[in-house]
Amino acid sequence: MKVTQISSFIENRPGRLHAACEALAAKGVNIHTLMLADTSEFGILRLIVADPAAGKAALEAAGYIAKLTDVVAVEIPDDAGGLAGILAKADAASLNIEYMYAFSTAVGKRAIVIIRFSDADRAVNELQQRGVNVVAPVELLQA
Known part of the structure; x- marks a missing residue:
């Protein structure tokens, strides 16, 4: 019983996290939990969402790199x-x-x-x- 998580790279600059969340919201993808780790240049956003495939597609359509992991x-x-x-x-x-x-x-x-x-x-x-x-x-x- 594994859970599918989305991992996405996000630039560490104002507005990028908001834009990623907006991309998910626009496609009706509900976020259940998330974690954000950052460095000076970028962050890694890890999300558990209701529909991982739709979430990955929404992020990619918005220009983010996204990967599904177990x-x-x-x-x-x-x-x-x-x-x-x-x-x-x-x-x-x-x-x-x-x-x-x-x-x-x-x-x-x-x-x-x-x-x-x-x-x-x-x-x-x-x-x-x-x-x-x-x-x-x-x-x-x-x-």
Whole structure:
């Protein structure tokens, strides 16, 4: 149960993030969560959207470079130590994490961590074997 994420390069200058979001909105693509990492020249925008293919097409039509990648969404308790517990299980399975970001769906109860593993299929299998709730795309969009 992998989730498809859009990654897009965005120039680090005023208005570019707004324009990317407007391009998605114009095509009716709803953003569920995002993360932006920047450098002095450009940023990498990572998005989970309702329709990844439509989102990628909308960004490309607006002149952005966009790529679809597989990530894994895992549910964690939204409390101190929730993330550490999941990371311990990933470490026990020798899973390599490239990056991650998170959002809370019910503050103090439930959070979702989006993780880019070097091998998403193996990560899903290993985490599920260790009792981690790997969230299916349809569940994620209902969170």
